[in-house]
Every structure is written in structure tokens, then in C-alpha cells.
Amino acid sequence: MNNITLGRFIPLNSFVHKLDPRTKIVAMMILLVAIFIPVGFIGYGIIGVFLLIALILSKLSFSFVWKSFKPSLFMLVFLLIINMFLIKTGDIWLTIGTFNLYSGAVIQTIYIVLRLLLMIVITTMLTATTKPLDLTMGLEDLLSPLAKLNVPTHDIAMMISLALRFIPTLLEEAQRILKAQASRGVDMESGSFKEKIQAILSLIVPLFVSSFQKADDLADAMEARGYVVGAERVRYKQLKFTFSDFITLFSVTGILAALILIKVL
Amino acid sequence: MSIHFEKVDHIYSPDTVFEFKALEDVSLDISIGRITAIIGATGSGKTTLVQHLNGLLLPSKGFLKVNDFTIKENEKPKNIKELRKQVGLVFQFAEYQLFEETLIKDVAFGPKNFGVEEKEAEMIAANALVTAGIDPKDFNKSPLELSGGQKRRVAIAGILAMAPSILVLDEPTAGLDPQGAKAMMELFSMLNREKGITVLIVTHNMEHVLDYCDEVVVLESGKVIMHTDKKQFFKNDQYMEKASIDPPIIISFKKMCQKQGVDFDTDVLTIDKLVDEIIKKRGKR
Incomplete structure (x- = not known):
């Protein structure tokens, strides 16, 4: 990976x-x-x-x-x-x-x-x-004319940057879970169709659970630091x-x- | 039965800008039937080292022998499933790997992967859960309903259900309250004593090393810089200071006494023994 x-x-x-x-x-x-x-x-x-x-x-x-x-x-x-x-x-x-x-x-x-x-x-x-963050910053700037049309450009840029930020984290997490399940004898490569489905489930369910947890934590952390949706921000x-x-x-x-x-x- | 590392190197992402040498020239013999602590600063290669034991990572150079298996450089050992059955590896924050609807199903997942029938797997799972200290009332609960410490126990039960002869634990007590951590260590100690399981523990907690482990391996920047008996290790308090390891409270106490001119024997490593010694010393005066 x-x-x-x-x-x-x-x-x-x-x-x-x-x-x-x-x-x-x-x-x-x-x-x-x-x-x-x-x-x-x-x-x-x-x-x-x-x-x-x-x-x-x-x-x-x-x-x-x-x-x-x-x-x-x-x-x-x-x-x-x-x-x-x-x-x-x-x-x-x-x-x-x-x-x-x-x-x-x-x-x-x-x-x-x-x-x-x-x-x-x-x-x-x-x-x-x-850098992903620079990319979204650039994107936000380029989209800024749309803000006049009430398009929430900042929120969009924030969402994109968060999504990008979490790609490596999720990959790492997926790899970790994959290894943990491999230690329990999961074989991603061989096995019957049913076994493969089970193997994929054993990866996806924990990944979802931890993603939701991370999203919750992140939202709390952002609010704790004073992030307000739609508020004016400086850079x-x-x-x-x-x-x-x-x-x-x-x-x-x-x-x-x-x-x-x-x-x- | 043996665990032997021979000149093992491990390099992450070789030939890229992300290249990172995590292990360098590691030669090591882990004693069978004992509890060995693996310590070292963050990023010193502890996790990388233990992930070689069941073939999750392969050496970039050198080889290691685990029981009858030889894990060579960049080559998946044959019959890797059997190796993974014999070497149970519990990850850091293992509770994140639970995925089934009920505890019993989740723990039975391991044995089922190794070809055990459903009914028998659930019996094995029930046993493992009890060993790990889970109340049979909770067997049909969802993992999401449990507390963090209980979830970790279930994850450990998931590994115990595979009946490994070597149990490897990557910071098993991280994030647990002191009591929960202690109970966890008691569990590993019991498994070692009663079932003769070889236990390797990656840890930062020197109290645990002192109370439960037999041997200590110290890693620094991917190299093994020390592998000794627990007693030898705690004698060498200069080393601990250098590596900014907080010594266990009893070692600190003895050192303070030493400064005041009261010497205790190096064998005194438990509070009970220390109390005895103090009483003896007072008696002499």
C-alpha cells in the first residue's frame, strides 16, 4: 500500500x-x-x-x-x-x-x-x-468569486482539505487493521468467496468505526479551538x-x- | 523451540525519498518460556521488531528463526498461517480490530480462520473470553457496548483463542487505568506461569518490567543495545538516566537511601522485600 x-x-x-x-x-x-x-x-x-x-x-x-x-x-x-x-x-x-x-x-x-x-x-x-493543504488553499482562492453567490466556498475547501488530510491516516489505519486481522489468520489473497467477503468485512467494519470516532473527535477538537461554521476567518x-x-x-x-x-x- | 534473529535489517519504502531504516543488524535470542520486555524510545523500532515474529514484516536483510519456521529476507515463509497460529500478535490499541456483532463471534473468528468448526470455535472462544476476564453474561453483547479496557480484553481473547505458544503484545496497557493495566499484566504473567507461553511485551512502563518480566531488551534507533536479565538491567541505573527512562519507584527509593548512606542489596526488587530489609536494618541498630 x-x-x-x-x-x-x-x-x-x-x-x-x-x-x-x-x-x-x-x-x-x-x-x-x-x-x-x-x-x-x-x-x-x-x-x-x-x-x-x-x-x-x-x-x-x-x-x-x-x-x-x-x-x-x-x-x-x-x-x-x-x-x-x-x-x-x-x-x-x-x-x-x-x-x-x-x-x-x-x-x-x-x-x-x-x-x-x-x-x-x-x-x-x-x-x-x-502540499494538500496548499492545494485546497489555492482552490478556495480560485473559488472565492462564487462566495458572492452564497456558495460556501470556505466550507467546501475545509471539507476537501480534511478529506485529503485523512487519506494517509486512513491508509495507515487500514494497513494496521489488515495486519491485525492477518495475525488472526485472515488471508486476503486465497480462500473461498465467502471467506473473502468475511475477510473484507473484518477490514471495513473496524475502519468505519474508527473513522466515525476520528470524525467525532476532530469535530470536538475544532470546536474547542473556536471553529464556527460559516464564520469569517483570516489566514x-x-x-x-x-x-x-x-x-x-x-x-x-x-x-x-x-x-x-x-x-x- | 526458539526465537532467534540473525543480523536482521528492516528498511521501509526502500529506494524512495521516504526510505527509513527501522532495524539495523539486529541479532537476538529470546528465551523460551519467559517474559521478555522490549523497551526503547518512540521510533526505536520496537513495533517493527515484533511484527517480524509472525511474518507480517519480512527482513530486508538477514533472517530469523521462530520455532520451526525460518523467515528469510523478502520471502514469505511457507505455511505462514501455521506460523501466525503459533505466534499470537496483539497490536497496540487492539480494540480497534473488533468487527463482529457479538464478542463470542469476534473471538471465534481466529480459530475459524484456522479451520476449526463453528461450534467448537465458539467453545474455544468462550474459554478464551473467561481467561481474559470477561463476564459470560456479556458474551452476546456488541463490542461497541463495552468500555475501552474490556474491548482490549476481548481483542486479547481473540488472540488467545488461537492457542499460540508465543504471545507478543505491543504496548498492551497503553491508555488503560493503573488497575486495569495491572490486571492485564497479571493475566500475561498467569498465562506464562500456567501454560508455559513465551511472552514478549513492548512497553514503556518500568514498573511492569520490574514486577512481571524476566528479561529486558533495549532498542535504540533500530539497534539492540542491551539484552539482559531484569536484575542486571535495574542495577545499571546510569543507563536508565541516559535513556531518560523513569526508573520504578522502588529503584528511585533505593537510590535516595543510598545517597543518605543506607545500602540495600540489588536483589531487593519488591516492596515486601524492602520492608523486610528495613526492619532487619533497624533491628541491627
């Missing part, structure tokens, strides 16, 4: 880590939009090169990014197979019995795979280089926009503009 890289913060000291979380969130959204502008391989190439530079600047290892691909590999293979059977455009490249493989299918699949991989890199970069840490943030946003917007231009022209 320690091998989960998706959404995990890696504490390093790099250019990307020091960027304002708002910059990173906005940059991520712009890049995600850019990925869906259909200009073919040139577009993916441009975004890919940009991400490669960002990756080097962030000091994250390539093996880390590779690991974050792994959970989606199954989905990619699945997509590949579905596409091969469903898309029937372009030339026929290969014929096996009654099955024809069209060039359109292959190219479409490569597009989808590239898109997915790029999206994974982008989101992994965001979560790996931004100790202030977000600052620096020159590197402008550079980042400028280059990302540049990419989006370039892709739109290529598409239009």
Missing part, C-alpha cells in the same frame, strides 16, 4: 514545488483543455515537451511517473481492444479471418492513450508538487504571486493559444 503514487505529495525543493498553488491549478486546467484540442500529434508533441521540461524542473524521478501510470495500464489495454473492434475508418491494415484492423482504429487508440498518459502526468505533477499563510508564476501561466496560455491557432489555420 506504500506503493500508491497517485495523489501523493513528494517533498522536494524545486521550481515547480515553489510555484503558487493557484498557478498550478490554473495551469493544469489550461493544459487539460489543450489536450482536447484535436490537432494531432503536433499538439501532443508540444504538450509533451512542455511537461518533460516541467518534470525535470520538478526534480521528480521518471520512475515515480512511471509508477503512477501503472494503475491505468489495464484501462489502456481495454480501450485498445474496444477501439480495434468498433472503429472502422481509414484503410484496412490487417485482416485476420473476418476481422479487419483499420488504420483509423490504431490512430484513434494511440490518440486516446497519449491523452490519458498526458492527463495522468499533469495531475500527478500537481499533486506530487503541492496565517498568504499566497504570493511571483515572477515564476507569471512565466508558467504565460507559457501554458501560449501553448493553448498555439494549439488553437494550429487548429483554426
Whole structure:
């Protein structure tokens, strides 16, 4: 369970880590939009090169990014197979019995795979280089215009940050319970269907019980320290926009503009 | 029957920024049939050490032998279920692992996992619950209705029901009131005496070490820096001061007397004996 890289913060000291979380969130959204502008391989190439530079600047290892691909590999293979059977455009490249493989299918699949991989890199970069609390702070700031429409932006941000804060705690707790039950002879891997259900129950029930307990304790602790839902709050840490943030946003917007231009022209 | 660690290292999350060496070059022989205390500061590797005993963690380097099992580096031992049956491991705050609707069902869960029939498992469970000091009236209650101390007893009963020959307890008395803690330690002492179970206890409580344990293993930053007899251990009060361990009250008392020029024998480790000694000394005057 320690091998989960998706959404995990890696504490390093790099250019990307020091960027304002708002910059990173906005940059991520712009890049995600850019990925869906259909200009073919040139577009993916441009975004890919940009991400490669960002990756080097962030000091994250390539093996880390590779690991974050792994959970989606199954989905990619699945997509590949579905596409091969469903898309029937372009030339026929290969014929096996009654099955024809069209060039359109292959190219479409490569597009989808590239898109997915790029999206994974982008989101992994965001979560790996931004502390969860900074992330929610950035999110709250970005959502603040909605507060005028009576959207409880602060409460939403607080909920997200609490949820994020408790992911590692719950993982740790799950691991602990898993070990405790393994000590009582639970075998998560083998056994009949009924035994497996029992094994999962022995994990989930204690996890729920302790989550509720933790939530109760947390609520009490927050109230004891004067937290009031909906009250005006000030912040100790202030977000600052620096020159590197402008550079980042400028280059990302540049990419989006370039892709739109290529598409239009 | 033996417990033997040979040059065991354990590294968490190797080859990442989170890499952490929790155990380093641990070689250790735990005496069978005795109660051994494992002490050390928080983060010194006590929990990591004991989790090797039933194969929950595997050594990153070196190996250990537990009874007839050999646990080698990064290799799950064969028949790990049998190992887990022989080595009962009770976790810190074990009460959080209860999940069944009733106490008896929860305790019977262990034996059932090891292939015991439902009826027999419940009989074993009832016995274990009684041993752990639970009132038979409560057997059909939900674990959620019990107090923290009682829940912990049920969790321990859940391990006892597997009839282990080695019982490993990770801070079994943490968070219990002094009386409950004492009763808990009495229970382990009784299991050791009457059933010959080898007991390993991770603890911070020196009073418990003094009153109930036979041997002491001291860990510091993942290394075993001391493994001795209880008496030897408490003789060495300089060490305790250095490791900022609060000595038991009787040791502190003897030290205070020593400063005033009254010496007691190092064998005097219980209040009763101390009282006898004091009376003897007064008689001489």
C-alpha cells in the first residue's frame, strides 16, 4: 500500500514545488483543455515537451511517473481492444479471418492513450508538487468569486482539505487493521468467496468505526479551538504571486493559444 | 523451540525519498518460556521488531528463526498461517480490530480462520473470553457496548483463542487505568506461569518490567543495545538516566537511601522485600 503514487505529495525543493498553488491549478486546467484540442500529434508533441521540461524542473524521478501510470495500464489495454473492434475508418491494415484492423482504429487508440498518459502526468505533477493543504488553499482562492453567490466556498475547501488530510491516516489505519486481522489468520489473497467477503468485512467494519470516532473527535477538537461554521476567518499563510508564476501561466496560455491557432489555420 | 534473529535489517519504502531504516543488524535470542520486555524510545523500532515474529514484516536483510519456521529476507515463509497460529500478535490499541456483532463471534473468528468448526470455535472462544476476564453474561453483547479496557480484553481473547505458544503484545496497557493495566499484566504473567507461553511485551512502563518480566531488551534507533536479565538491567541505573527512562519507584527509593548512606542489596526488587530489609536494618541498630 506504500506503493500508491497517485495523489501523493513528494517533498522536494524545486521550481515547480515553489510555484503558487493557484498557478498550478490554473495551469493544469489550461493544459487539460489543450489536450482536447484535436490537432494531432503536433499538439501532443508540444504538450509533451512542455511537461518533460516541467518534470525535470520538478526534480521528480521518471520512475515515480512511471509508477503512477501503472494503475491505468489495464484501462489502456481495454480501450485498445474496444477501439480495434468498433472503429472502422481509414484503410484496412490487417485482416485476420473476418476481422479487419483499420488504420483509423490504431490512430484513434494511440490518440486516446497519449491523452490519458498526458492527463495522468499533469495531475500527478500537481499533486506530487503541492502540499494538500496548499492545494485546497489555492482552490478556495480560485473559488472565492462564487462566495458572492452564497456558495460556501470556505466550507467546501475545509471539507476537501480534511478529506485529503485523512487519506494517509486512513491508509495507515487500514494497513494496521489488515495486519491485525492477518495475525488472526485472515488471508486476503486465497480462500473461498465467502471467506473473502468475511475477510473484507473484518477490514471495513473496524475502519468505519474508527473513522466515525476520528470524525467525532476532530469535530470536538475544532470546536474547542473556536471553529464556527460559516464564520469569517483570516489566514496565517498568504499566497504570493511571483515572477515564476507569471512565466508558467504565460507559457501554458501560449501553448493553448498555439494549439488553437494550429487548429483554426 | 526458539526465537532467534540473525543480523536482521528492516528498511521501509526502500529506494524512495521516504526510505527509513527501522532495524539495523539486529541479532537476538529470546528465551523460551519467559517474559521478555522490549523497551526503547518512540521510533526505536520496537513495533517493527515484533511484527517480524509472525511474518507480517519480512527482513530486508538477514533472517530469523521462530520455532520451526525460518523467515528469510523478502520471502514469505511457507505455511505462514501455521506460523501466525503459533505466534499470537496483539497490536497496540487492539480494540480497534473488533468487527463482529457479538464478542463470542469476534473471538471465534481466529480459530475459524484456522479451520476449526463453528461450534467448537465458539467453545474455544468462550474459554478464551473467561481467561481474559470477561463476564459470560456479556458474551452476546456488541463490542461497541463495552468500555475501552474490556474491548482490549476481548481483542486479547481473540488472540488467545488461537492457542499460540508465543504471545507478543505491543504496548498492551497503553491508555488503560493503573488497575486495569495491572490486571492485564497479571493475566500475561498467569498465562506464562500456567501454560508455559513465551511472552514478549513492548512497553514503556518500568514498573511492569520490574514486577512481571524476566528479561529486558533495549532498542535504540533500530539497534539492540542491551539484552539482559531484569536484575542486571535495574542495577545499571546510569543507563536508565541516559535513556531518560523513569526508573520504578522502588529503584528511585533505593537510590535516595543510598545517597543518605543506607545500602540495600540489588536483589531487593519488591516492596515486601524492602520492608523486610528495613526492619532487619533497624533491628541491627
